[in-house]
Amino acid sequence: SPTTLSIHLTINGQTHALDVEPRVTLLDALRERLHLTGTKKGCDQGQCGACTVHVDGERVLACLTLAAQVEGRSITTIEGLADEDGTLHAVQAAFLEQDAFQCGYCTPGQIMSAVACIREGHAGSNDEIREYMAGNLCRCGAYPHIVAAVRQAAQELRS
Template identity: 50%
Template structure:
């Protein structure tokens, strides 16, 4: 067992992990932050996306030990200071960018990283950026609309694919 210390959603946390413990396991099992989902265990689906030092990372591809000293943000850390949904979360709700909700935390985390890098992405840039996130329910159309809305852009002309 190895001791790890990191900052998660603004709070310093520590725990004991085996060398093979994935970051997603540590978040869910040790910290009870179950908003980060495990969908495939093979880094295909994107349900486990978190931010590590501000970058979108699939938490099933990173060992908890590799997060030593790093800043981690999960979906639980995305809300506004008053506990309300942030602009991206609200846009997903307003534009019906979710159905079953399983992929939604990873989608919101990916969308947040995209908008941090590119505040006004085009529809095609959004679709390309979300290539590593799988949604079985929505067909992505409303997810793209939600991200456009969160970026302050018009959503009426979004092409259905």
């Protein structure tokens, strides 16, 4: 039988112990082992952005990251973005206000990307937002609304 590794993952401030095979991706660990299904599996090969999460505050594609690689790092998923009292993150609220989704499948990845994009200071103009959000595909073509939401949230977070 394949080797398993005993690892600890810190996700949204909580530490989880799990045994995984070395090749298990962070995406499968989140979805299948920890039942954190807010992080979506689109292409499973690094091309759609649906699986975007933060590792130590930086965005990564969970489908291209091995669970064992991120042991001991601080992982944030869409489930960890709102405040503990349920108050939505400014980016989540802006996506709702701007109607920035249709089917919603790409939305968690879009939001995680947007939070990082704003934090990195790359949300100053619509062009910049489009450039830095280019790794997050939306099959419904909700891009104008997504850009508007990121713009709104960036302005709110700045003031």
